[in-house]
Amino acid sequence: MSAPAVARDHPVIALDAVTKTYPGGTQALRGVSxxxxxxxxxxxxxPSGSGKSSMLNLIGTLDRPTSGRVQIxxxxxxxxDDRGLSALRGSRIGFVFQHFHLSAGxxxxxxxxxxxxxxxxxxxxxxxxxRRERAAVAxxxxxxxxxxxxxxxxxxxxxxxxxxxxxxxxxxxxxxxADEPTGALDTAAGAxxxxxxxxxxxxxxxxxxxxxxxxLAASFPRRVWMRDGVAExxxxxxxxxxxxxx
Amino acid sequence: MKGPQGxxxxxxxxxxxxxxxxxxxxxxxxPMRVVLSALxxxxxxxxxxxxxxxxxxxxxxxxxxxxxLGTNLLSASPGTDLFGAQAALxxxxxxxxxxxxPVESSTSTGAxxxxxxxxxxxxxAESGGIGVRAADLDLLDTVGATVxxxxxxxxxxxxxxxxxxxxxxxxxxxxxxxDPRVLVQVGGVPCVVVGILDAVPLAPELDSSVLAGRQFxxxxxxxxxxPTRVYARAAPAxxxxxxxxxxxxxxxAAPNEVDVSRPxxxxxxxxxxxxxxxxxxxxxxGVALLVGGIGVANTMVISVLERRAEIGxxxxxxxxxxxxxxxxxxESLVLSTLGGIGxxxxxxxxxAGYATTQGWDVAVPVLVVVAGVGLxxxxxxxxxxxPAVRAARLSPTEALTG
Numbered sequence: 269m270s271a272p273a274v275a276r277d278h279p280v281i282a283l284d285a286v287t288k289t290y291p292g293g294t295q296a297l298r299g300v301s302x303x304x305x306x307x308x309x310x311x312x313x314x315p316s317g318s319g320k321s322s323m324l325n326l327i328g329t330l331d332r333p334t335s336g337r338v339q340i341x342x343x344x345x346x347x348x349d350d351r352g353l354s355a356l357r358g359s360r361i362g363f364v365f366q367h368f369h370l371s372a373g374x375x376x377x378x379x380x381x382x383x384x385x386x387x388x389x390x391x392x393x394x395x396x397x398x399r400r401e402r403a404a405v406a407x408x409x410x411x412x413x414x415x416x417x418x419x420x421x422x423x424x425x426x427x428x429x430x431x432x433x434x435x436x437x438x439x440x441x442x443x444x445x446a447d448e449p450t451g452a453l454d455t456a457a458g459a460x461x462x463x464x465x466x467x468x469x470x471x472x473x474x475x476x477x478x479x480x481x482x483x484l485a486a487s488f489p490r491r492v493w494m495r496d497g498v499a500e501x502x503x504x505x506x507x508x509x510x511x512x513x514x
Numbered sequence: 515m516k517g518p519q520g521x522x523x524x525x526x527x528x529x530x531x532x533x534x535x536x537x538x539x540x541x542x543x544x545p546m547r548v549v550l551s552a553l554x555x556x557x558x559x560x561x562x563x564x565x566x567x568x569x570x571x572x573x574x575x576x577x578x579x580x581x582x583l584g585t586n587l588l589s590a591s592p593g594t595d596l597f598g599a600q601a602a603l604x605x606x607x608x609x610x611x612x613x614x615x616p617v618e619s620s621t622s623t624g625a626x627x628x629x630x631x632x633x634x635x636x637x638x639a640e641s642g643g644i645g646v647r648a649a650d651l652d653l654l655d656t657v658g659a660t661v662x663x664x665x666x667x668x669x670x671x672x673x674x675x676x677x678x679x680x681x682x683x684x685x686x687x688x689x690x691x692x693d694p695r696v697l698v699q700v701g702g703v704p705c706v707v708v709g710i711l712d713a714v715p716l717a718p719e720l721d722s723s724v725l726a727g728r729q730f731x732x733x734x735x736x737x738x739x740x741p742t743r744v745y746a747r748a749a750p751a752x753x754x755x756x757x758x759x760x761x762x763x764x765x766x767a768a769p770n771e772v773d774v775s776r777p778x779x780x781x782x783x784x785x786x787x788x789x790x791x792x793x794x795x796x797x798x799x800g801v802a803l804l805v806g807g808i809g810v811a812n813t814m815v816i817s818v819l820e821r822r823a824e825i826g827x828x829x830x831x832x833x834x835x836x837x838x839x840x841x842x843x844x845e846s847l848v849l850s851t852l853g854g855i856g857x858x859x860x861x862x863x864x865x866a867g868y869a870t871t872q873g874w875d876v877a878v879p880v881l882v883v884v885a886g887v888g889l890x891x892x893x894x895x896x897x898x899x900x901p902a903v904r905a906a907r908l909s910p911t912e913a914l915t916g
Binding site: 321325328330331343348350351352354355356357358359361363365367369371372373374382383385386387395396435 | 524525526529531532535536539542543824826828829831832833834835909910914915
């Protein structure tokens with residue numbers, strides 16, 4: 269939707285001194301600043317309890333920070349109400365979850381088409397036929413063009429995750445947010461999923477992967493290391509150990 | 515909601531067909547639960563539709579019957595005089611009533627102070643509540659009675675010991691059909707049963723009567739010739755006018771001693787009594803519907819709890835709180851409407867079954883069908899509001915991790 273010329277004017281993600289304290293006093297984030305420019309491929313890495321899930325929720329606008337500023341594709345989260353945030357998620361962010369969250373008993377094509385259901389864009393909601401047409405294209409993009417009619421239980425784990433990725437990118441969001449995308453998969457299937465993410469990044473989508481897997485993180489050009497609620501290190505370039513290539 | 519470049523953010527507006535599809539999507543995957551919770555609603559609505567349907571079918575039957583019988587029959591009988599003693603009508607009452615302009619026909623019966631028995635071996639006390647009446651020959655046409663078996667009294671047979679039995683009287687005396695060899699004892703005189711009448715709705719007193727000819731009654735049963743009930747058919751538009759003068763005409767000497775009634779009113783009043791009973795049954799149907807509604811609410815609460823992940827996913831795809839609320843509300847509405855439609859069909863079948871066994875036409879008012887479905891929509895809305903609001907309030911992060 270958004271024209272690349274406009275998108276270049278501001279970062280896709282801009283966190284500024286963000287903290288998050290949960291009721292009960294748990295301090296998950298203690299002042300994180302992070303900027304992700306359009307077209308980047310970033311891994312946010314850290315052990316459990318490091319605050320990376322809170323990062324996912326804040327970047328995904330599923331939650332609001334206790335203090336600090338969060339801007340996604342130029343929109344300040346603090347300025348938006350629930351409807352605005354929902355529209356932001358619907359039009360700017362694609363989510364991929366560890367456990368896929370596909371609807372059981374619904375074909376891969378319709379699962380992907382549902383990714384466009386709440387996407388308003390600049391025009392009216394698209395018709396169901398148009399959504400399914402675009403879903404078929406997205407499934408083709410992740411290499412599942414031949415399995416459109418299959419139900420989730422007829423697909424392997426890797427295929428399920430690729431359906432979920434197709435659902436996340438069917439609306440061409442500028443940002444793809446993946447939470448442990450390979451966490452429920454074996455090594456080969458995981459590698460396939462990483463390949464798909466890299467291909468999407470190569471075609472212009474900003475991709476942020478949240479993971480605890482150091483080897484997986486090593487295969488990404490930028491790595492943000494989280495520990496105890498702060499961004500401990502922000503590495504760029506090739507890592508010492510190389511994971512699966514693209 | 516403006517972005518840095520004046521770009522606006524507007525949540526999607528779902529097409530109604532999508533709202534319905536998404537709302538129903540939660541139901542197809544759990545068919546058993548849908549059937550059971552819709553059944554609760556269906557039973558309530560079926561009960562209400564059947565109660566109203568049966569009572570309106572019965573009322574339609576009564577209307578049809580009154581149409582056949584006419585509502586213009588009036589009956590006058592001697593009441594009690596000022597001192598509480600049984601009064602009598604003058605012997606010329608019928609001919610006086612006939613002189614009222616709008617009266618189309620008039621006839622009478624006179625109670626005879628004797629009892630009828632199947633044989634002379636029956637103890638006198640066991641009269642079976644059967645009365646003996648001397649009947650005018652034109653009785654049947656005026657009161658709308660018909661002969662079920664045999665014949666009515668004729669000029670000739672009214673002079674002889676021949677009787678016609680009312681429907682109930684025939685049953686009590688154990689006479690299945692008229693037969694010249696079968697005799698009943700009327701006031702000690704053996705009489706031949708020449709006919710049996712059908713039930714007479716407008717003159718139910720005839721049902722338990724043994725009807726004898728006037729001359730025979732006067733000569734052999736000791737009847738004094740005074741009619742005890744005068745029937746009059748009035749021109750339909752003049753019924754009230756005739757009614758007001760009937761008492762004074764039948765007994766000019768003592769108009770206050772005459773009770774005038776309109777038998778069709780009694781039938782309608784009986785129907786009104788049934789209506790009170792119908793109200794009670796309708797209330798029971800309402801309770802069943804309420805219980806069904808609570809069942810739907812319960813199903814919806816569980817559905818919301820089970821589908822937290824789905825709610826979280828939809829929120830991540832861009833669904834607003836409103837979208838989620840509508841989804842669950844529509845689900846509740848679809849669920850209860852399914853029950854409502856099932857209930858209307860079931861209620862109609864019950865009504866049709868009952869009406870068929872009674873030989874009535876089926877009459878389920880359209881209004882009841884509309885009200886039944888409308889009531890379930892209302893039930894679904896009320897039952898769905900709380901779960902839908904809870905689903906919408908769920909924070910996306912809580913839904914995804916929970």
